[in-house]
Amino acid sequence: MSRKIRYGMVGGGRGAFIGGVHRIAANIDGQIELVCGAFSSDPQKSKDSGSDFFLPADRCYGSFEEMIQKEAALPEGERMDFISIVTPNHMHFPPAKAALEAGFHVLSDKPATLSLAEAKALADIVKKSGRLYGLTHNYTGYPMVKQAREMVHDGKLGKIRKVVVEYPQGWLATRIEASGQKQAEWRTDPKRSGAAGCIGDIGTHAENLAEYITGLQIKELAADITSFVEGRALDDDGNVLLRFDNGAKGVLHASQISVGEENNLNIRVYGEKGGLEWHQNEPNTLLVKWIDQPMQVYRTANGYLGKAALAAGRTPPAHPEGYLEAFANIYRNFAAHIRAELEGNTPDSLVLDYPKIEDGVRGMAFIEAVVNSSQNNAAWTSVNA
The missing domain is CATH 3.30.360.10 (Dihydrodipicolinate Reductase; domain 2)
Incomplete structure (x- = not known):
């Protein structure tokens, strides 16, 4: 499979902090491509934010529900492979649930959900969906x-x-x-x-x-x-x-x-x-x-x-590596796991080393x-x- 792994982002628009960190991390290894997003609860701000990233206007959505619905309707060769959730905590569960049930993989900022009850419900959804779920506990990437x-x-x-x-x-x-x-x-x-x-x-x-x-x-x-x-x-x-x-x-x-x-x-x-x-x-x-x-x-x-x-x-010894590279290691492993799934291969054990729903x-x-x-x-x- 000679293409990058494609993702859409929920949150992380103009004025956000962690969204930029995720985008840098996803881009470091050149394996992942941002293709769409619902970057804000404000539809116009979402579209404006998407233009900042030079995304096509028709891939900058007014809500995560719209993004998931329209991406699912695209041909398999064009649609996103996973979503990255970079919202405040109360908006982690809804897009994760919707994406998994629509057949998309999910990589979410931590904590996984707003409550333990939601986390346990999400674990059931992950299992039923057969999709991958990752959590950016980035310090495990060092x-x-x-x-x-x-x-x-x-x-x-x-x-x-x-x-x-x-x-x-x-x-x-x-x-x-x-x-x-x-x-x-x-x-x-x-x-x-x-x-x-x-x-x-x-x-x-x-x-x-x-x-x-x-x-x-x-x-x-x-x-x-x-x-x-x-x-x-x-x-x-x-x-x-x-x-x-x-x-x-x-x-x-x-x-x-x-x-x-x-x-x-x-x-x-x-x-x-x-x-x-x-x-x-x-x-x-x-x-x-x-x-x-x-x-x-x-x-x-x-x-x-x-x-x-x-x-x-x-990098060689003594060249500093830190926060962004640790984040990038989680994105790299998650994307490699998706690639293995798409190609029908068994992923290397090192690829599986990223936080999952059980950690959430x-x-x-x-x-x-x-x-x-x-x-x-x-x-x-x-x-x-």
């Missing part, structure tokens, strides 16, 4: 995160005992949503963001990263979440104790009122024989620690790394458990995915 996962999986650290994962930011230290800041407005609005603010926005990234690297699942948790900024409807800070299904214990800290912090996601994992440490602010480096040896420093793109880490890299359900179960635990004075609460 080469050194994949190296950490492989080392844990191969038993290099021994049985995992302790996980510490943190995601502090400071951008919501004041009530900027009241000043009309678009990103802050919807992320602090329960109707558009869901039951949690900080925990839903970045806490789920920390949860997903911990489970991805360790291969473990959070069994139960005790959470204390707070809205520190007066008048804010959702949490802007959270502290969570974790119990994993192998008996390991953990601490998860997420905050959007940690003044001076940018996107300081980091994780430390400790096993019986060794530990590892990774910081998103220095993504090319993985620190590996041993009981009876000096600490080792692993660096991106070097030949001593595992297959997954090497496959995720694009677990993320929503984590949010629900955190909110319930905090409402019950940090009582231990099961994560019922």
Whole structure:
């Protein structure tokens, strides 16, 4: 099949933030082409946004419903292969459901849905549709995160005992949503963001990263979440104790009122024989620690790394790779999986390495458990995915 994989975008029009990130990521490897979109809930803004991307006027739709209906009616050689959903949380489920039921694959920004009930319903729809569903937990796309996962999986650290994962930011230290800041407005609005603010926005990234690297699942948790900024409807800070299904214990800290912090996601994992440490602010480096040896420093793109880490890299050693490239790795794998499906081939295991609907359900179960635990004075609460 000698063509690019074609996609349509829902959301991400003029003035949006994450849509541009997705478009850059999709374009990095030259395997994917934007062919249509419903870029805004405002039909005219959607069409104007499509013209910014030099799309034909008849492929710039006034709504996602119109896009899915008209794309499905096009010949197979012209229509989109999948949709990319880059809307606020409350608009993740409706277009995903419509696209899957119309026979299109779906790649969605996280979290998967507005609620756990929606996520479980979406999982059923994915299964019935036979279509692919991916979730852009982009931090799993970093080469050194994949190296950490492989080392844990191969038993290099021994049985995992302790996980510490943190995601502090400071951008919501004041009530900027009241000043009309678009990103802050919807992320602090329960109707558009869901039951949690900080925990839903970045806490789920920390949860997903911990489970991805360790291969473990959070069994139960005790959470204390707070809205520190007066008048804010959702949490802007959270502290969570974790119990994993192998008996390991953990601490998860997420905050959007940690003044001076940018996107300081980091994780430390400790096993019986060794530990590892990774910081998103220095993504090319993985620190590996041993009981009876000096600490080792692993660096991106070097030949001593595992297959997954090497496959995720694009540049020679010491050339920085970061946020956009990690996003691009998810798009590349998702598109390669679609290509394999279209060609009737079995995809390589590396291609299958992207977050799926199961990760989306677990993320929503984590949010629900955190909110319930905090409402019950940090009582231990099961994560019922």
